[in-house]
Amino acid sequence: MENFTYFNPTRIHFGRGQIAAIEKELPEKSRVLLLTGGGSIRSNGVHQQVMKALGGRTAFEFAGVEANPDYDTLMKAVEICRRERIDWVLAVGGGSVLDGAKFVAAAVPYPGDPWEILVTGGGKLQSALPIGAVLTLPGTGSEANGASVISRRSIREKLAFIHPLVFPRFSVLDPETTFTLPERQISNGVADAFTHVIEQYLTYPAHAAIQDRFAESVMRVLIDEGPRSIKNPTDYDARANVVWAATWALNGAIGAGVPQDWASHMIGHELTALHGIDHARTLAVVLPSLLSVQRTTKGAKLIQYGERVWGIREGSDSERIDGAIERTRGFYESLGLRTRLSDYDVKAAVASEVAGRLRARGVLTLGERADITPEVVERILRQAA
Ligand code: NZQ
Numbered sequence: 001m002e003n004f005t006y007f008n009p010t011r012i013h014f015g016r017g018q019i020a021a022i023e024k025e026l027p028e029k030s031r032v033l034l035l036t037g038g039g040s041i042r043s044n045g046v047h048q049q050v051m052k053a054l055g056g057r058t059a060f061e062f063a064g065v066e067a068n069p070d071y072d073t074l075m076k077a078v079e080i081c082r083r084e085r086i087d088w089v090l091a092v093g094g095g096s097v098l099d100g101a102k103f104v105a106a107a108v109p110y111p112g113d114p115w116e117i118l119v120t121g122g123g124k125l126q127s128a129l130p131i132g133a134v135l136t137l138p139g140t141g142s143e144a145n146g147a148s149v150i151s152r153r154s155i156r157e158k159l160a161f162i163h164p165l166v167f168p169r170f171s172v173l174d175p176e177t178t179f180t181l182p183e184r185q186i187s188n189g190v191a192d193a194f195t196h197v198i199e200q201y202l203t204y205p206a207h208a209a210i211q212d213r214f215a216e217s218v219m220r221v222l223i224d225e226g227p228r229s230i231k232n233p234t235d236y237d238a239r240a241n242v243v244w245a246a247t248w249a250l251n252g253a254i255g256a257g258v259p260q261d262w263a264s265h266m267i268g269h270e271l272t273a274l275h276g277i278d279h280a281r282t283l284a285v286v287l288p289s290l291l292s293v294q295r296t297t298k299g300a301k302l303i304q305y306g307e308r309v310w311g312i313r314e315g316s317d318s319e320r321i322d323g324a325i326e327r328t329r330g331f332y333e334s335l336g337l338r339t340r341l342s343d344y345d346v347k348a349a350v351a352s353e354v355a356g357r358l359r360a361r362g363v364l365t366l367g368e369r370a371d372i373t374p375e376v377v378e379r380i381l382r383q384a385a
């Protein structure tokens, strides 16, 4: 196991009716920016519950944060915060709204051009407004981590930043708020969370037994409860398990002290920037192909994963690796996520385009062994055609 420092400061309020906990989390005299998405929270009672919990506090609402939150939209929220001397940001929505809130919270006190926050990956941040969250779409893990991914459509970029200052101070996870999710979104969430585990687990053995067994449990829960929850959207217990599994997939615990990959995410973000494909769907396209290209260096872990997660115990090593990759592709497909670029009308030429964009940005090595060069990225995407 590698050395690590583990820190997670987010207080979680989990379960029915927990939106009311906002009342005790926000100081009475706070000036709050309520950041929201395209309107789902107005039709499922979440907005009403939040307003009730806010009570008499001074609150301004900024609605309209889009899926894959956009820099230019968020900069309008930054202006409001500065003008109205906002001192808390409350995000109510899916991962996009939460990520948007993290960017706003960091950008408000930022002395320079806020785009720098993304270009430097958060490296220079010195302060941020405190953030609270009500999550209505499980998947990204944004409710209990310090990461945020922002798109800038005007220049076709999608970049991430990570910083301890933007962990939400608290997050409300009420599974009932997710009952209104369309099938496409809950399927995306299950697939995204599953891929987060893979990015931190399917690398090379580090003899980190707690992290491995936890990761395998989170994947098994998503495999068991995910389809159940998609089929019966109002089954509280199935949904509650999906919500909690998604938090554990990316709250830092399973990734502590182990090598991590994240190449599928980096490549996937380029596909969203270029073609607007849902985040989780980009992962369903990239990951099976990446596993196949990296099957030798990831071989030992692929065999462990096949055995412990999918029960594959027979055959040669090569057959077991094939089986593990096929089960992974099959899982995405069973959730309704197609796994080929052609399923999204994207031509194979995107392979060299993505490789070129990474090269231009100086991203020359990805993956747990830093062996995924732009040439390998191109091969991965060609195989995903
Ligand atoms: O905007 P509204 O009207 O709320 O509609 C949203 C949106 O259209 C809808 N929705 C959310 N909750 C709902 C609901 N509809 C009905 N009922 C509800 N309860 O769902 C649509 C998609 O929402 P979005 O927030 O975009 O989805 P998701 O949570 O999948 O977030 C995706 C974003 O998160 C980033 C992705 O790159 C992408 O930009 N990620 C963030 C990460 C992080 N912070 O750690 C890690 C991830 O790997 C990921 O990259």
Ligand code: ZN
Pocket: 140, 192, 193, 195, 196, 265, 279
């Ligand atoms: Zn993701």
